Amino acid sequence: MHAITGSGWIEVISGSMFSGKTEELLRRLRRAEIAGQEIAVFTPALDDRYGETTIGTHNGRSWEASVVGNEGERPWDILDDLNGEMVVAIDEANFFSDALVDACQALAEDDRRVIVSGTDQTYRGEPFDPLPDLMAVAEYVDKLQAICAVCGEPATRNQRLIEGEPAHADDPTILVGAEESYQARCRSCHVLRRD
Numbered sequence: 001m002h003a004i005t006g007s008g009w010i011e012v013i014s015g016s017m018f019s020g021k022t023e024e025l026l027r028r029l030r031r032a033e034i035a036g037q038e039i040a041v042f043t044p045a046l047d048d049r050y051g052e053t054t055i056g057t058h059n060g061r062s063w064e065a066s067v068v069g070n071e072g073e074r075p076w077d078i079l080d081d082l083n084g085e086m087v088v089a090i091d092e093a094n095f096f097s098d099a100l101v102d103a104c105q106a107l108a109e110d111d112r113r114v115i116v117s118g119t120d121q122t123y124r125g126e127p128f129d130p131l132p133d134l135m136a137v138a139e140y141v142d143k144l145q146a147i148c149a150v151c152g153e154p155a156t157r158n159q160r161l162i163e164g165e166p167a168h169a170d171d172p173t174i175l176v177g178a179e180e181s182y183q184a185r186c187r188s189c190h191v192l193r194r195d
């Protein structure tokens with residue numbers, strides 16, 4: 001909590017896939033651990049890429065986490081699962097419903113430090129709920145960039161590839177995956193099929 005007011009706050013770490021969001025989240029958690037703070041980490045049930053009860057980076061680092069809900073529908077479970085921890089981290093926020101915003105607000109109003117990580121754009125390049133609303137209510141927002149897999153410029157977009165070809169605009173928004181289905185790309189190199 002803030003030293004003077006005693007109040008909590010929300011930190012959002014966002015940006016494209018592969019931009020280092022989870023690395024940055026783990027860096028902040030390591031520092032909180034060194035400071036002797038109690039930490040609770042949550043990940044949605046939908047993302048089982050790194051094993052059900054861990055959050056992981058694209059380069060192999062991980063941290064134990066509690067799995068929340070079925071298909072990310074139950075962000076209020078986070079409040080029920082807490083045991084006095086004052087640092088609460090939530091990875092893959094893009095898989096949660098809009099209810100995550102109010103749940104994070106409630107945690108911050110309960111004087112906790114809330115660190116939320118998630119990609120802010122769908123593969124179509126549109127805002128990925130609930131990240132835009134979380135970024136609006138957060139005290140601190142960091143938007144990270146990866147390296148464009150095509151041209152090497154900073155990347156802000158998520159290129160979905162299906163069998164190596166750009167995905168169609170009508171495809172479902174949710175597709176759990178990593179290098180096999182997605183690349184980080186810049187605005188110029190991002191492609192969406194509309195035929």
Ligand SMILES: Nc1ncnc2c1ncn2[C@@H]1O[C@H](COP(=O)(O)OP(=O)(O)O)[C@@H](O)[C@H]1O
Nearest residue numbers: 017018019020021022023057058059146147184
């Ligand atoms: N195109 C890329 N740009 C930057 N880093 C990449 C790229 N592809 C793979 N990586 C690796 O991914 C790591 C970041 O992983 P991670 O923290 O899991 O990202 P995020 O959570 O944003 O998807 C980088 O340190 C790097 O090793």
Ligand SMILES: Cc1cn([C@H]2C[C@H](O)[C@@H](COP(=O)(O)O)O2)c(=O)[nH]c1=O
Nearest residue numbers: 017018119122123158173174175176177
């Ligand atoms: C763009 C986009 C992404 N996803 C999924 C793919 C991954 O499972 C996560 C993002 O993971 P990261 O830690 O940020 O690398 O989200 C999706 O379902 N739909 C999309 O449009």
Ligand SMILES: [Zn+2]
Nearest residue numbers: 148151186189
């Ligand atoms: Zn590019």
